[in-house]
Amino acid sequence: MIPDLFTNHGIGQRESMAEQAVILRGFALDQTDDLLRQIFALQAQAPFRHMLTPGGFRMSVALTNCGALGWTTDRRGYRYSPTDPNSGAPWPDMPECFRQLACQAAEAAGFAGFEADACLLNRYQPGTRLSLHQDRNERGFDAPVVSVSLGMSATFLFGGLRRSDPARRFLLHHGDVAVWGGQDRLRYHGVAPLKGPPHPTLGEQRLNFTFRRAD
Template sequence: MQNDLFDSPASEPMQFSSAGFLLKQWLLPQATQLIDEVRNCVRLSPLRHFTTPGGKSMSVLSSNCGHYGWVADRQGYRYQRTDPITQKPWPEMPPQLAAKARQAATLCGFQGFAPDVCLINVYRPGAAMGLHQDKDEADFSQPIVSFSFGLPVTFLWGNTTRGGSPQRIELQHSDVLVWGGEDRLRYHGVAKLADGQHPATGNVRINLTFRMAQS
């Protein structure tokens, strides 16, 4: 049975589709520490605008940590072990980040999640992410776990095929999304970020997406 997104306790997953869950402000007690961990990672592998295979620069700034990193350029979308800017392995995924991602997945019914990549996306006002599928991973039985910090944003939750009007879910600082199972290949995206200031991140939204790139 689908829970009301506004009536459920903060510690209880709120179900917005058959296998999609929202954990409201679940990361709030650890948010400052987790954001500091992200900042340490991007000092080693700097944020950059990836380029689509068609040559278009993405509006979000991106980096990675973990055994693999997701990259996009004219050669396509893929995971690789080294940062194309530094030519070094991606920074190690901070243990606290990995542990919280595993805990969130378990709380939502996805046991044994062991992410080997964390995609770091930083949104400035005006940045957005079009509807897309996460389909570059080897094993679609593994869920996606997504952390939000900073400015609020509207998450767009579409169908398993293109088209139709996506569901709109408002995300706040320290919210977590988890989806998998029959919803694993749902189209999803992020509406254009409005201008604003947040005490934890300033003029940006930070999004961390945990995945298992290789089974």
């Protein structure tokens, strides 16, 4: 495992965000070597890119995908697609270590039997942010969302079922996994502008990959 020189942030503990939403502290730490190797291989096939929102704004967060379906956005709207719009080729297969981590984290959070068919990878750099939003482009909402953080620590915003509801703030560190589903599946969430010290291995970036059941 690549050593994490940051302070021990409650590794092995569970932190509740809501009734059916939890942060599993350090849950992915013992897998980071394999995860990073797979991410570097995936971006060689489907590079990170800054997509346009339906309103024509360039997203500050760079993204790519793996799995049977990939999340995309352009002036036509938000949607899932089986192909990379940049190349026309299918998205890279989801690595087995990704699939297993998603399943294990979901089960640890109380959602047994989760099988992801989509994995959205986001790359944050200092100053980039993700505004409050709901994940609702999936066909159904019975499966949870599993979100893995690597690299710089980030402030995760977890709100309510309305955009105007106040959002709680949680620090997510290298190796943490957040899971939300059930009655909390459609809560608004986002990421505050990334700031703070660089990660000793990944430098000034945060890699976040989020597993969903899209179809």
